[in-house]
Amino acid sequence: MRECHGIPGEFTLEGRKGWCLVSSEKHTDVQKRPQAGFSRRGFIRGVGLGGGAVGATIFQSTAEAAPPAPAALGPGEVAITLSINGKEHKLNVEPRLTLLDALRERLNYTGAKKVCDRGTCGACTVLLDGKAVYACSILAIDAQGRNIQTVEGLSQGSELHPVMRAFVNNDAQQCGYCTPGFVVAVKAFLDENPKPTYEQVKDGLGGNLCRCGTYVGIRKAVLEAAQARR
Amino acid sequence: MPEYKWPAMNARRVMGQPLDRVDGPDKASGRAKFSTDIKRPNMLYGALLTCPHPLARVRSVDVHEAEKMPGVRAVDVISGPGTEIQWAGTEVAAVAADTYQQALDAVRRIKVDYEILPGHLVNEADLGKAQAANRAKPAGEVVSGDPDTAFKEADVVSEGEYGIPVLAHCCLEPHGQVIAWDGNQAEFFATTQAVVAIGNDLAKGLEIPADRVHVRQDHMGGGFGSKFQAERWGLAAARLSRAAGGRPVKLHLDRRTELEIAGNRPSFFGKIRLAAKKDGTITAWESTTWGTGGIGGGGLSAALVPYVFTKIPNKRVNHTAISTNCGGARAWRAPNHPQVSFLTCAAMEDLAAKMKMDPLELFLKNVQFTARPEVYAAQLKKAAEMVNWSKNWHPRGEGGKGPVKRGLGIGIATWGGLGHNSQCRTTIHPDGRVEVELASQDLGTGTRTVIHQVAAESLGLRVSDITVKIGDNRYPVSGSSGGSTTVGGVSASTRKSTLNALEKLFEIVAPALGAPANQLEAVDGRIQVKGNPAKSIAWRDACKKMGVSPISAMGENDQRNPMGLIDQGVGGVQIADVSVDTETGIVKINKIAVVQDCGLIINPKTAESQCLGATIMSICGALYEERIMDDQTGRFLNADMEFYKLAGIKDIGEIEVHLDIAPHHDGRGVIGLGEPPVVPGIAAISNAVANAIGVRVPRLPMTPDRVLAALERRKA
Ligand code: FES
Ligand code: FES
Numbered sequence: 001m002r003e004c005h006g007i008p009g010e011f012t013l014e015g016r017k018g019w020c021l022v023s024s025e026k027h028t029d030v031q032k033r034p035q036a037g038f039s040r041r042g043f044i045r046g047v048g049l050g051g052g053a054v055g056a057t058i059f060q061s062t063a064e065a066a067p068p069a070p071a072a073l074g075p076g077e078v079a080i081t082l083s084i085n086g087k088e089h090k091l092n093v094e095p096r097l098t099l100l101d102a103l104r105e106r107l108n109y110t111g112a113k114k115v116c117d118r119g120t121c122g123a124c125t126v127l128l129d130g131k132a133v134y135a136c137s138i139l140a141i142d143a144q145g146r147n148i149q150t151v152e153g154l155s156q157g158s159e160l161h162p163v164m165r166a167f168v169n170n171d172a173q174q175c176g177y178c179t180p181g182f183v184v185a186v187k188a189f190l191d192e193n194p195k196p197t198y199e200q201v202k203d204g205l206g207g208n209l210c211r212c213g214t215y216v217g218i219r220k221a222v223l224e225a226a227q228a229r230r
Numbered sequence: 231m232p233e234y235k236w237p238a239m240n241a242r243r244v245m246g247q248p249l250d251r252v253d254g255p256d257k258a259s260g261r262a263k264f265s266t267d268i269k270r271p272n273m274l275y276g277a278l279l280t281c282p283h284p285l286a287r288v289r290s291v292d293v294h295e296a297e298k299m300p301g302v303r304a305v306d307v308i309s310g311p312g313t314e315i316q317w318a319g320t321e322v323a324a325v326a327a328d329t330y331q332q333a334l335d336a337v338r339r340i341k342v343d344y345e346i347l348p349g350h351l352v353n354e355a356d357l358g359k360a361q362a363a364n365r366a367k368p369a370g371e372v373v374s375g376d377p378d379t380a381f382k383e384a385d386v387v388s389e390g391e392y393g394i395p396v397l398a399h400c401c402l403e404p405h406g407q408v409i410a411w412d413g414n415q416a417e418f419f420a421t422t423q424a425v426v427a428i429g430n431d432l433a434k435g436l437e438i439p440a441d442r443v444h445v446r447q448d449h450m451g452g453g454f455g456s457k458f459q460a461e462r463w464g465l466a467a468a469r470l471s472r473a474a475g476g477r478p479v480k481l482h483l484d485r486r487t488e489l490e491i492a493g494n495r496p497s498f499f500g501k502i503r504l505a506a507k508k509d510g511t512i513t514a515w516e517s518t519t520w521g522t523g524g525i526g527g528g529g530l531s532a533a534l535v536p537y538v539f540t541k542i543p544n545k546r547v548n549h550t551a552i553s554t555n556c557g558g559a560r561a562w563r564a565p566n567h568p569q570v571s572f573l574t575c576a577a578m579e580d581l582a583a584k585m586k587m588d589p590l591e592l593f594l595k596n597v598q599f600t601a602r603p604e605v606y607a608a609q610l611k612k613a614a615e616m617v618n619w620s621k622n623w624h625p626r627g628e629g630g631k632g633p634v635k636r637g638l639g640i641g642i643a644t645w646g647g648l649g650h651n652s653q654c655r656t657t658i659h660p661d662g663r664v665e666v667e668l669a670s671q672d673l674g675t676g677t678r679t680v681i682h683q684v685a686a687e688s689l690g691l692r693v694s695d696i697t698v699k700i701g702d703n704r705y706p707v708s709g710s711s712g713g714s715t716t717v718g719g720v721s722a723s724t725r726k727s728t729l730n731a732l733e734k735l736f737e738i739v740a741p742a743l744g745a746p747a748n749q750l751e752a753v754d755g756r757i758q759v760k761g762n763p764a765k766s767i768a769w770r771d772a773c774k775k776m777g778v779s780p781i782s783a784m785g786e787n788d789q790r791n792p793m794g795l796i797d798q799g800v801g802g803v804q805i806a807d808v809s810v811d812t813e814t815g816i817v818k819i820n821k822i823a824v825v826q827d828c829g830l831i832i833n834p835k836t837a838e839s840q841c842l843g844a845t846i847m848s849i850c851g852a853l854y855e856e857r858i859m860d861d862q863t864g865r866f867l868n869a870d871m872e873f874y875k876l877a878g879i880k881d882i883g884e885i886e887v888h889l890d891i892a893p894h895h896d897g898r899g900v901i902g903l904g905e906p907p908v909v910p911g912i913a914a915i916s917n918a919v920a921n922a923i924g925v926r927v928p929r930l931p932m933t934p935d936r937v938l939a940a941l942e943r944r945k946a
Contacts, residue, residue: 094331105275105330110267111260113451115402116485116871123402151260160255168254171839175674176257177402177451183258202880209871211402211452212674213846215879217839 073141080144084109085153099143100124100135103150111151111180115209122208125181125188126150132188132207151180154187163187166225172217178210186222196226232729234722235794236830237687239896243754244686246891248835249693252679253449253672262449265421266482268408274303274326274474276467276481277333279340280490281309281320284555284864285350288313289343291323296339301332304473305340306466315344316525317555318865319490321462326470326479352859354522354552355393355499355929361550366520368550372532375544377505380514384505388581391501393929394569394912396522396857398874399493399562403451405461406482411436411468413476416443418464421482423453424710426669429703432460436468445703453673455561456493458710489869494857495562496523498530498569502577505544510587510595512578514544519573520552523559527551534566537574538606538642538801541599555864556857561712563844564645564905568851568912572930575641575913580926583626589917590614590623593640602801606642609803609825609890613640616823616886617805627924633813635924636820639917641804641910647902648798649718650709652787654727656685658735659780662770664689666728667699670708670720675904676836677716683832684721688728690752691769706784714902718796719787721832721900725795727785734781739772797898800827802906804845806914807883810922812941815934817853817919819883822911829901831891841887841907848911850877853931 074095082089082099084107091106100117103109103126112135115123119137126135127149154161160168163186173179182205189204190196196204201222210218239246256262281288293305308321315322323340327333351365360366381387401421408419416436422428422445429445436443450457467481483492500519506512515536522528532547533540578596582589593610597603614620617638629635657665666685672678678700682693689696699705709719736747736757743750743766745759752758758766787796807820824841831837854875858867868874912930919937920926925944927936 096331101330104267108269110263110269113264113266113402115404118485118870118872120871121402155259158255160259164255164258167258168250171251171254171835173251173254173257173674174676174839174843175403175452176253176262176449177264179257180260183260205879209402209876209878211400211454211847211876213843213877213882214839215846215877215882216842216885218879 078141080141082140082143082148083146084148085150093140095139095141097140098136099126099138099140102140103135109150109152113177113181122185123178123181125184125208127184127188130188130191132185151184154183161187162228163190163221163225166221166228167218170217170221170224172214172221174212174214178208182208182210182218186225190222190226190229194226194229196222198223232733234726234729236725236899239893242687244683244693245832247683247833249679249683249833251676251836252682252693257449264403264449264451265407265419265447266403266451268419268480270408270410270478273408273478273480274328274470275330275333276324276326276470276479277330277337278321278463278481278483278487279323279337279342280487281315281322281344282318282865283315283344283346284318284352285347286315286344287347288315288322289345292341293323295341296325296336299327299332299336299339301328302336303327303477304470305336306469306473308462308466317491317557319487319557321466324463324466324470324481326474350555350864352554352556352864353861354497354520354554357499357520357550360520360552365553366550367527367553368548369529372547373545377514377516377544377546380544381503381505381516384513385508386506386581386585387503388577388584389501389503390577390580390926391928392573392576393499394497394572395930396497396556397495397562397851397855398489398857399454399456399560400489400874400876401452401454401456404483404485404488405457405463405492407464407467408478408480409464409467409471410476410478411471413472414442416468417478418443418445420445420447421450421457422447423457423671423673423712425671425701425703426707427458427710428460432464432468435460435465443703447671447701450671450673454563455565455712458712485871486869489874490866491557493560493562494557496528496559496566496569497521498573500573502573504577504581506581506585510582510585510592512539512542512596512599515542516546517573518548520550522552522554522556524556525553526558527553528559530566530570534570535574537567537570538644539574539596539599540601556859563847563908567643567645567909568848571641571643571909572913572916576916576926579639579917579920583920586625588623589640590619593642605801605827606803609801609827610640612888613803613805613823613825616825616888617807617821619805622807626921629922634809634811635922636807636809637918637920637922639806639914639919639921641806641913641917643802643906643909645714645800645902645906645909646798647714647718647800647906648789649722649787649792649796649900649902650715651789652708652719652723653706654708654720654723654785655706655782656727656731656785657780657782658731658773660773660776660778662773663697664691664695665697665699666724667705668708668720668723669703669705670700670716671711672700673711675716675840676833677720679836680717680832681720681724684724685728688725689732690754690756692755714904714906717832717902718900722787722792722795723785725785726787727783730783730785731781734783735772738775739767742767742775792899794899796900797829798901800829800901800906802826802910804910804914806911806918808915808918808922810919810937812923815937817932817937819849819881819915821884821886822914824885824887824907826887826889826903826907828889828891828895828903829898830896831889832900834889834891837889837903838887840903841889842885844908845885845911846877846882847908849882849915851931852912852915853877853881853933856931
């Protein structure tokens, strides 16, 4: 694996280089949803560090889905094309730019939020070919040729997506900062689990965190949205 | 003057309805713009350089190389030569560049020469160590009654040690701003709990008149007490902007810095002794507590202990503030209350356990020592009923045969919540539009929504007929959102302002309805003669009669004269039901019953959300959150979201909220609700764990290793 060009942030402590899991050579994806009984949280609990939802979603290399390795890129800018919500965007980016920064700072898709910038909190969740991923943990250059869907792409004009409607109905948001990430994660979850049980909802959304504590509303919203989609 | 009092409970049409949050669609769809989402023409990106040492003196800061880096437009030195750094994470310099990545690259080229100073202290759990290091400042003993005699004569004396660590606010939207300052005017896109005060603070820092700062904020991503000031990074961003010719600069903290310096809650450690009579009546309290809020130490008002049971007749209180080289504490949702509730309620349940008494009975026995005995007694009984206490409670440690033990525990709260001073302007336009303006802010609590509901109620309209404008310091001055004071303040000022405007409209339409203005009322989109829908005129037609000029009227809430619209003082009780796996040490929340005293509830839906969210925050504090400082390096080891842990959607069990919506509460008027429900949860969960496993887990959070260690001690 070639050396990572680095994700914005501070790398000076505690061996944080270990976070450079994202390489521009091998496509790194994020597993869609945590499996019950096999989550990082479970692991951490097992080793006695305590519980708490760290991003239960785990990184996973999906070699079979990887595009062919590009020639050495950077450190200067390269021209890329991103397909976002069905629209092609051409832009020049440094290879180190994350998909999240490209979306937020270069293209003004600000629905996905940057909170941990390390694949833990889910605030930056977008869909890549229909699967929920953490946009902070994918390089923009690696998102080429993939179908990127952001929260902005889920609603049609002022018409809310059923998941969003359910969030509103169940007051599944307070400050709203984690909300777009949750909405996208819920959409992906329901695509895979159209008829989830309450227990599956709790297991399936461990990859997103909320500080205001909106989880009770979110659980209800997921069940309501599942009903509405039927 | 119109009669401002709230309509009778059963006469309300919009207030009291569980309406959807008005900005819900914007938030759920990602359209809502936060400070971090703001983009301005020609905007630059800022990044901070912070100090990695907890105690050091800056010898020099060399920015020459940084200034020459590609894209760099300005560099600002925040802590110049000679500055003494007192905690790691202190802001040293800032850079503005065309892109964020360029700004970070340039920050890495700044060379700072530090003289590392000896003697930093970052951990306070060991009081003796802090005293030896000369970092402990006793507040002085406070004694009332005769505790010595009371302890001597007591039937039972129980003792315990407890500790609750420093927590970080960890707002998901980091602190920071987009700011443009040309040396004269500043445009300030903030993330704040105080659109007015933060502008004044910035103006002071920049030494310009306050009216030259324009603060704007539509939405903000969480504050919890940490977002009131313009901050050093705000002033640095303003200077960067000015140095770059007034180009806007966007600078928000990265997650490590956010956790390190942008706010935390003080720790409390303590030894507590209680004396009681055989029947459970507490006769004396003695506490020796210590804690830290950073370099300043951090105090604890002796009046706050024992918590809620303040009238226990004999007490001795000692608190010691420990100065540590850590980022400073800030107000944290109900400052000091959750910690002190934990110390008090844990000591009480330990006393009950020692006496082999049902703690519910012990709490009930002692409500006489609270300011509101009937309220607390009723709440304790209600919460007990919600968890089926009489069936599910068992004496401490008798939680069943298998490895998983179940337990129940009680926590208690009090809070003020009197509405702050607030001004509101209502404008009714000739085309029927209504605008309500206040320089307030919605932290996610639902402030925008309740203002809509109060305005719609007063004017006989629907929520969708009203435009509420907040989040701009050019609107009429309204208070900061701290202390659960917002809902009272804005509802009272909105009520008055809308009724004042309506009175003017009544005067205009009175001739057409052939009745005096004071005989009119606004109901269901019409203005009519009181009780006589036959003599009425539609709202729009009434407004047309204004001609071309709109009606505008102010309304003001003055804390000193609540006029029956608002009140203060609420109690709350929570009971936690947990299961503890004694083989793994994992604590699972089964249920938390939340009984919250409240005044008049404007929106039961958002009010319930406050209770739910606050309770979830308590779960985080009881089981997961802790700032871990490294003695050697003096750094915050888990300043990220991987190891600074928050509860996830699976970790919260079921939460049942009982808001006591009843005429006798309603009659008190509106009382703030953001803080009180965050208080009792930690105590309740800690007590439930002790009840389950038969031993107190003295230090929070109750991570598996601590639970297992407590079980080991019990066996030993
Ligand atoms: S910002 Fe991407 S997971 Fe937290
Ligand atoms: S709603 Fe505020 S962080 Fe989730």
